[in-house]
């Protein structure tokens with residue numbers, strides 16, 4: 001049942017056009033108000049408060065464009081859809097530039113009319129709910145968004161540790177904003193005018209990471225044709241961010257421990273002992289305690305790092321941050337791609353609030369970036385969301401309905417799912433599922449060694465790394 005009956009104003013000088021639209025719209029359960037020219041249309045906007053206007057371009061007394069400009073002054077959020085004769089697209093373009101919502105060409109496509117009006121009203125409802133919120137607010141680059149109590153705690157911790165030289169360990173699931181927090185600590189520290197150097201320990205092959213961090217001397221190994229200055233030397237007394245530190249090999253962990261304790265290191269193949277005064281910020285999404293018990297992470301390094309820890313809560317535990325993140329990412333990507341997208345439909349917002357967000361803020365950001373690119377209306381609708389997100393959302397809903405039933409299906413091999421049910425699924429969804437399964441199999445086979453897994457999968461290590469991240473494959477769970 002509809003809670004509210006929406007009113008549509010139809011302004012056209014042709015009687016038969018008005019009555020055709022009247023009939024179609026009434027069938028769709030809208031109230032319909034008619035106007036025969038621009039002047040009447042403006043009057044009707046003032047008196048009848050329509051939720052959407054269909055406005056013919058060519059009308060006597062006052063034409064569509066003039067009426068539109070007046071309507072825009074009276075009700076800036078009221079969506080106006082122009083009705084143009086076939087071939088008069090320059091007028092339509094002019095109208096769109098001046099802020100019309102959309103246009104319809106005669107002869108009408110009835111389904112198109114219905115869809116456009118529905119979307120226009122959704123947008124209007126949305127902009128109403130946004131006027132009181134943060135829409136239009138100017139954001140700084142790299143700003144951390146979210147006012148939930150849990151994020152307030154994170155901000156307090158950043159404030160407490162920023163100015164000290166303390167080593168900080170940032171923990172949180174993939175995509176929660178660990179790198180953003182690391183940068184915020186740096187930007188609020190007294191080292192903000194010195195370098196910030198980030199190293200992703202998981203994305204660089206093990207044998208190259210040591211030289212990446214500490215540098216090497218000429219001839220230190222086969223490919224070392226010249227001397228290389230590592231990140232610690234580059235950072236000088238700035239800040240070095242060791243991302244994904246849980247993926248670092250044991251021998252390298254020992255060297256990091258030494259930098260932390262004695263502030264010294266050597267280049268690979270070098271004998272000179274160098275001093276580092278860099279501040280270290282580390283981050284991981286791995287379960288370090290588990291890695292310690294399994295002997296994969298040094299206990300002493302763990303204790304050394306764990307002195308000051310900032311834990312970023314997963315997005316599903318602070319859903320109240322979602323609406324502002326949505327506004328933030330929409331404004332960011334609209335600007336980036338030069339599009340006028342104003343929000344997400346109510347349906348999408350509901351999905352966003354219900355969804356579990358295994359990929360956290362990054363997953364939300366990617367969904368919105370994609371939506372902004374592919375939408376052709378000023379709104380991101382359900383059909384603009386990534387198919388993988390919708391598939392996961394549906395299976396979450398399904399799980400909720402069937403809780404108590406066998407939960408093995410959750411992590412089981414589901415690639416035969418569609419064969420069993422005979423259901424046709426979108427190809428990208430099926431391909432993604434198979435790809436994910438193969439990656440998990442390869443990683444299991446190689447005991448989590450990404451270089452080896454990438455090799456047997458026939459892809460680069462970097463691409464494997466990105467896929468592990470995008471598919472939210474939790475190495476701790478699969479190994």
Ligand SMILES: Nc1ncnc2c1ncn2[C@@H]1O[C@H](COP(=O)(O)OP(=O)(O)OP(=O)(O)O)[C@@H](O)[C@H]1O
Pocket residue numbers: 143144145146172173174175176177178179180181284285361362365469
């Ligand atoms: N609170 C937030 N406000 C605005 N943007 C955010 C927020 N949290 C995360 N992001 C954005 O989400 C993306 C992922 O964040 P980031 O790279 O910091 O995550 P991460 O925790 O380091 O993830 P991973 O463990 O996968 O490396 C980035 O583009 C970041 O700018």
Ligand SMILES: [Mg+2]
Pocket residue numbers: 178179243
């Ligand atoms: Mg990161």
